[in-house]
Amino acid sequence: MRFTEFVSVVTSRWRIIVACVVVAMAVAGVTTYLTTPVYTAQATVYLSVEPVQGRGDGTVVLTTSDLETYQSILGTPAVLDPLRKDLGMVEGHPIDVEASVSSSTSIVDITARSSSPQEAAEVANGIGPHLADVAGDFSTVITSSNNRVVSRPLQPASVPTSPTSPNLRNNLALALLGGLVLGVGLALVRHALDTKVRSEEDIKSLSDAPVLATLPAERTSGGVLLSIEHDPHGQHAESVRRLRTNLLFVDVTTGRHSFVVTSAVPEEGKTTTAVNLALAMADAGTKTLLVDADLRSPSVADVLGIEGAVGLTTVLLGHATPDEVIHRWGASGVHVMPAGQVPPNPSELLGSQPMEDLFATLVEDYDFVIVDSPPVLPVVDAVIVQRLTGGILMVAGHERTKKRDLASAMKQLSTVDAAVSGFALNFAPARGHRAYGYGGETKKQAAGRDPAIARKVVPEPGSPSGRGRPR
Structure with missing residues (x-):
């Protein structure tokens, strides 16, 4: 990473x-x-051997072995019971005490711990004499020579003011x-x-193609978000315009003025994105054609509320001319070619010579052509259509598209040298204000601003499908 x-x-x-x-x-x-807080008190004592009533042998000294023995018996009842009695503690009262000895001197460091700071200090100061009282019992040399062990305090323990733990x-x-x-x-x-695409960084980790726009998720009363028509000053419409602008910059490098809009898998909003993008292109004064090339599950006609029984497949079969199946829609006057009837061989139709000839004609007749195609992974239709266009606009759904699906789609496209021109991250969380200092606009307000929006469909003259129904 x-x-x-x-x-x-x-x-x-x-x-x-x-x-x-x-x-x-x-x-x-x-x-x-x-x-429970624990207080720690430390005292230092010096252990030495002295004669009992002046009759002992003064040559006896404590050895390292003796000191280690005293260290071991410090916590035994022989030492602690007299200490408890001396300090007025009840029998069996717990005492936490330990000692450390030096290998070169008879100095013993005693450490006592207790929940009471006063008790910790009393134990550390009081246990030295009691240890000395029983020390002789554990050394035959000391007792046989009429000597005893005495404890002299070098540094008494003070009452701790704060707990150590x-x-x-x-x-x-x-x-x-x-x-x-x-x-x-x-x-x-x-x-x-996390298997889903949630940010632009997730997309950038899978492809070098730029993210051209992030399209926010917005609620609509009718279920279809056509923000360019219904809410032209809203945040979604502004994001679509940003997508349009960035796509035009990409188009400068291709010069073919046409793009395929697709996605890795279904339900990522590719059709709605294609429709809004076409509306934004037409709204800018560009003669724009939207072609529904999703011959397996066409939906552009349903989204726009126009007749879709005749369209692309009708032209490819030679039963109509392009002008006879193309609609003009909405206030922007975008041109729309529906898919027509669903054929049994969509891939073959899209890869046929009539399709190539038709697309060459459409590119000549229109300033910009937007093609809505099926998703990449289920079928190869998008790969076939992209050969006729200037590039691919890949739509990825925020928290809908799985990373592995998008990666598989990118791999499938790269296998056939199909370059993705850019991405649109759809259904992203809305941020900030709805637009740059503007509020939304209702359908009623939009219709009052421009009567053409209320009328919706303006069929091409002479079109046999000019009976488009208003929405």
Whole structure:
């Protein structure tokens, strides 16, 4: 994974990371609050051997082995029971104490821990003499020579003012670090398991072709979003115009003034995108033709509410001329060629010589030709049609298109050297205002602004299908 991709994953899934950090720190805070505090007190004593009433042998000294033995018996009842009695503790009261010894001296460091700071200090200061009282019992040399072990305090323990555990600051710091690691890990796992396209970065990771526009998802009362006609100042319409502008820049490099609009799989909004794009082209004064080349599941006629019984297949069969099946639609005057009747051999028709001759004529007669084709993965129709055009506009549905489907479509196209000119990310979440300082416009307002919108269909003169029904 590249660093830029890692940053993109972290920024796009920051909510997961923040949630993990908040939960981890909350757990750490609550655990710290509920945990019994432990106070630690330390004392240093010096153990030595001295004669009993002046009758002992003064040559006896403590060995390293003796000190290690005393360290081992420090926590035994022989030492702790007298200490409990001396400190007024009940029998069996828990005492947490340990010692460390030096290999070169008779100095012993005693560490006592307790939930009470006062008790911790008393245990650390009081256990030295009790250890010395029983120390001689564990050394025959000392007892046989009339000597005893004595404890002299070198550094008495003071009452601790703050607990050594739990440490709130350390716990919160560790929780912050752990929450970050867990959050980033979950974000990466979620990214790896996420199979749908959710951003432009997902598309860029699969293709070098640019994302020409992001089209927001907007609700419509009629179920079909024709924003250029119904809401020309809305955010979706502005996004379609941006798509139109960027596609024109791409067209400069091809010079063929025609594009196929397709998608990887169905239900990604390719037809609605093609219709709106054609309307935007025509709205800019360009003589635009929209061709429905989806001969398997044609829908342009249904979207625009025009007669679709005759169209592209009718012309390819030689039963009509292009002028007889082409409609003019809406206030923009976009020209529309429906698909016609669904044939049993759509791929063969689209790859036929009549189709090539017809498309050459259409490109000559119109400033711009937009072709709505079937999706890439189910059938090869889009690959066949793209040979006649200047490029492919690939529509990907936000949270609808699966990455593996889009990757498969790109691989299938690259196999036949079919270049994708750009992408349109459809159904993206709307951001900011509906448009650049403008509100939406209702159908009634649009009809009042231009009566041609209310009339909808303006058939070409002499068209046998000029009985287009208003919507």
